[in-house]
Amino acid sequence: MSSLGRVRTYLALLSVTALVAAGCSQDEPSQASGDKPFAGQTLIATAYSGPYYEAFKRIMVPAFEERTGATIQFIPTNGEELSELSAAPPDNPPYDVVMCAGPDYIRGMEQGLFRKLVPADIPNMADLTDFHQQDFGFGLNTDFGIPFDFGVFVIAYNKETLGFTPTSYADLWRPEAQGKIGLDAIYWYQNTSAAALQLDDLPGLDEMYEPVDSPAWDHIVEKLQELDVVQWFQTGAEMSAALERGDISMAIASLEIVSEFAKTNPEKYGMVVPDEAAVGYIDYFCQTKGTKNAALANEWMNTLLDPELQAQWADIIPYYLSNDLTEYSSFAQPIVDGEKDRGQLLDYGYIASVFDEVDTRLKQEVYSQ
């Protein structure tokens, strides 16, 4: 056979192999998903990066894809999605469903970035707990987003390096904690809550709801200035890495960031819901205005509210979840009970309105000291 003939033979063999391979690789998924309602479609959805994202990816995403036959392009984000949505063309948002908590949910609604929900299209919304479906009066409601959880701030600590077992926010001000503390430099209300609960000017967290130039806020700032903070972190990953390295020994953080640590390595890491209150937030999932996948987005939301899936999810991150029918494991139940009993939701309407003002004041007077 001439060399040209050999090349032709190889090419023919290669083509046949490629055709067979392509046929085999396409057969299975099309048969598996062909009879499902959303086969071949793709939903672009977000969740906060880190443990949240991982938990959703592990529990919710496979169930959703199995039920619908659709694919989900699941993107970890860090709060930047609202800016992206507002910069995008109204009829072509970069995401179909976004996760957002507290002030971001209120801002998103105010900016008209979300699509109004039709509860009848999301059957599991009928089983929302009374707590999650209430209108909190400061803008949090279920008009544009499904509530998923009630997340709380905890004190996370490294047992090997801290030297004592913290139980309350007051422990942050103990002399032996100074030079070992990490605090969030973005979601400042975690820190101002801790400071406000140490002050006696007004009941509870009310100092935080005074005008930012008032004496109440002066006292919050002074209280925070008393702390010797080693790390002002911008992401949970930065904080957990610093805790692991021993650069910091205690921090205020969302429970989900540290629960895996405390669960897998309880000899080294601990977390405690502070005695004063389980200050927290509700995470919402919202459909973006202009999404072309509203029906599929409804399916994703319905999956997120599925009580069986929520129970599995709570076993990873023990939060008080939004479906009243969710049954918690023996691991999650006591933590969730504590969250229900001592939970205190912040006034995110007020926080959203003064976010920039407080942020600037804290940068000038606390973070850079």
Place this chain on the structure above:
Amino acid sequence: MRAATYTKRHTHVLLLAPALILLVGIFAVPIFAILGVSVQKSSTLRNYEPGFTLASYWRLATSPFFLGQLARTMEIAALSTVLCVILGTPVAFKLWKAHGRAKTLLLSIVLLPLFTNIIARVYAWLLVFAKDGPINWVLVETHVFREPALLNFQFFTVIVGVTYVALPLFVLILYSALEGVDWSLVEGARTLGASSFRSMREIVFPLAAPGAAGAVAVAFTWGAGAFAEPQVLGSPREWTTGIEVGNQILRTFNWPFGATLAFALVAVTLLIVYLIFKLIVRGERAHVATPR
């Protein structure tokens, strides 16, 4: 004759056109877009309200905090550039003079960090400076410290991080500038009695000056735009204007002020880069012009 000159000039313009279009597209247009947003009104309901105002510029001009942050950004850029010059120049010279395997090895060492993601490189320094990291271990073992000290989240850690990231770029640009210098000129000067220092000063420096200015400018620009290094390795005292731009746009949704900060950062950086070029190229001309 005139027709030939005309055609030649047009050929030059045509050859330059793709680069010019690219430059205008990727540099000038975004800068003007930033400038446009910076003079809009801030709004809590959307990214900005249409309407001309200089309020964001006034806020920047009257805020010691944000001006201080800009000054700190330039300080980080300047210090890391000086370190790049001190550490990078001998490496670039060694690369220039090396041959064969030695050159390949040196070049690989310089290039290696560029193959790794910047975040991974910066996080690696966190581990190096950690309380249980190698530097603390050495300092404790040699009795410099009695117990591990907090080395992360400090100014010098940020300088180390920024220098580390900018150094390969500096070395590569300086090296490519040196490659354009004909070594036989240096040898000729030495044959005629010039010392090593004089041949470097009077032959290598003037010929490599424009490239060296480029290397310094790139190192400085990198430092001025540093984002990941100060965020990961520093405390809020070291947070740069670049980080603040991100916070204003992504967190506080104050796009006009974020754009103002971005524009101020670009303007100050460009001014300093212009001065760098002027200084180095003037130095080179002074060398060439001075009769000896």
